[in-house]
Every structure is written in C-alpha cells, then in structure tokens.
Amino acid sequence: MSVKTFPLSKQALEALTERYPTPFYLYDEDAIRRNGAAILKAFSIFPSFKQHYAVKALPNPFILKILADMGFGADCSSLPELLLADMAGMKGEDLMFTSNETPAREYRKALELGAAINLDDYTHIEFLKRTARIPALISCRYNPGPLKEGNAIIGKPEEAKYGFTREQLFAGFALLRDNGASRFALHTMVASNELNPEYHIETARILFELAVELQERIGIRLEFVNLGGGVGIPYRLDQEAVDYTCLAAGIRKAYDAIILPAGLDPLGIHTEWGRVITGPYGWLVSRAIHRKSIYREYIGLDACMADLMRPALYGAYHHITIPGKETAPLTEICDVVGSLCENNDKFAVQRRLPSINTGEAGDYGEAGDLAVIHDAGAHGRAMGFNYNGKLRCGELLLRPDGSICLIRRPETIDDYFATLDREALKTFS
C-alpha cells in the first residue's frame, strides 16, 4: 500500500493559484532531501557509492542544485543536459555521460567538462578516438540480451538498441586499454519503473560476475559498476515503494559473494536513478473547468497531455485527488481529460472520484475544484511538448521553510513564436 499526500492545504493551494494560475508543477524540496538522505544511508554499506541523477527526469537546474548539495551527481544524455548539470555546479566525474547515437560535438563537450563517458557501442571507440580522444576513465554499457528478462516499459534487452553484446565488451575494453584508457567502468540498464528489488539485485549480480570475468580473461580491473536507472515508484495505491535498505543489503550480499572472493574489493557502486529521486515529490496542479455528459461523464482540466503525457503514452496510472475532498465518497465515475485535439488526452479513464465542481470557471466567476495529479515529479513536465499550440506550464518549488519559489516560469506566446522569423514572414509571398 502507498499513501498519496500533498504538502499544502486546500486554502494554501487556492491562495497560491492567485499568484500563479494553474496549471503548474509543484515540487517539495524537503521531501526530495529526506528521500535522498535515506538512499545515501542505505548505500553507505558500500566502500563507495555515487548516485547520478538522470537529468532527463526533471531537467531543472534548481532541482539539480539541491541534488548536488546532497552529494549527487548527474546522468546526462545530451549536450543541453550536460550544460544544465554544469549550471547547477556539478563537475567532472560527478557527471556521467550515458548517451547513444552521440554526435561528436557532444562527446567533445563531455570530455571538456571531465564527465565520465559511457560508450553505447563498440564502434564508438573508434569514433571517439577519431573525433575527440580516448580519456583515461571510460565506461561501457552492457546489453545482456537474452541473458536477462526485460520489463514492461523498457522491453526485452535483446530488442533494445542500447549497449554492447557480451563478446563486444571484452574486445571493447581491450581496445580501449590499447588506446590509452586506464580506468574502467561497466554500466547496464535493463529495467524501467521496476518495483521488485530482486530485479535490481539480479542486475548487480550480472555486473559483478562480468567484473570478475573481465579481470580473469583480459586483466581489466573495474573501478565501478553503474546499475543505471529504473527503480520504480508506487503510482498505484496498492503498490509498495522499494525498500532502499533491503535493496542495498541484497546488492551487498551479491558483492560479498562475488566481488570479495575475487579480490576486486573495493568496487564502486553507481546508480543513475531519476524517477525514484523526484517522482513522488512532484505534482501537476490543475483546475477542473468543464463538465461534459455524453456517453460517458467527462471532467475537463486546464492541463493537458502536453503537460504530462505518461497516461496517454503508456496508459500510465497517475493518482488524482481533489483538495478539500480527500475523504469524500467516490461518487463520480469519469474520464479526466485535457484540451488537446487527441482522444487519448486523458489523465484518467473511468476513474472513481469525489463529486467534482467544475464551476465553468472564468465566465461565470466561480472557480472549479482544483485537481492534483500525483507522482509527476519525474518524466512529467520534461516530456512536455507544444503540439496544438499548447504552452508548457511553469514549475514551483516548496522550500523547507515553507516559502514557494518559481523555478521556471510558464511559457508565453512569444516563446512559442521565438523560433519563427516574423520579419521574413512579412515580405514572404
């Protein structure tokens, strides 16, 4: 069982919407910090542990600064993500550059920043050598193929485009060493939103066994293994959060069984978690503005899938609460929808909710109920887009002292037009 909470009372949230009109994202700094501290404590049983936050999950440098303050690094996959992490003060090997189909200029920027480069393919060794240089520290991404079962979001490893095959890894590390690399790391990511700790422990075991084999077969001694991202969060009420202590203990058990006897201790443990770091501590706050009764009952929000596309993209469940009606009986069965000209623009389908007042806001002077969409702190606003001329909403941060700070303003129509040359348009015929 998981419990869905929201850090502000209905009154405080209504007051906030006078300053910042809906829709907007709200993140809870204190909750992010407490969660991060719990992770660091659980993983302190390893000789060294580094968590690189997957920037793509919430690419806001204010959030990255909080994470940097806690000692987290960043996992970047593009040049702009590298720049965001740099902007937040994350430096050198705190940056992990896990990209694929990477342009040369992005590798060059990663090298310039001193990031740890994680190669996605055997051919990238030659590519990196020719277009930039082989750095001392280098990581390779492993795709276990049929040796590991995948999960729903990421699919089967043998159908995934990422990483080296097993044999390519041995050849790759040897080639990297021949080209001057002297510090080595191994990465894999085979799951997404996986709540079963055993799955992640098994991933660690696979990497530990490979670490031993790399040492035995080609004399490569790894400095760290990177378990990637993919730790899930309980989006649904009947799901349970991953117990970090239990997860760390399971990985430690595999470490003791495989790494210690092989004489490979100390081996660093790195992670690239995104979702589990900020997901539960962010909410999309919206207002119900229309009700429509046709073959089904519809509640229209002022947010749409351009603000949060997970439900439309994956059929993902996001819990919805109505502030002030948290304990009210669930008398409504409705689809909660946005305004996009796309029928899958639905935050919830046939959901049981308390009776919702839509107020027919604005025109009639009465405001509808607020609707809070939970677990939107990762892969939420970041996946937003401008289809249908939708402007992406802003982001607010609740600070530990209770103050609220605007960490990204909403987009304006001028932002939307900024990539058009409107002068050229005047004389265009």
Ligand SMILES: *Cc1c(COP(=O)(O)O)cnc(C)c1O
């Ligand atoms: C997306 C991604 C992550 C983060 O995944 P989460 O599910 O948010 O933990 C980490 N590493 C890589 C390479 C990714 O593509």
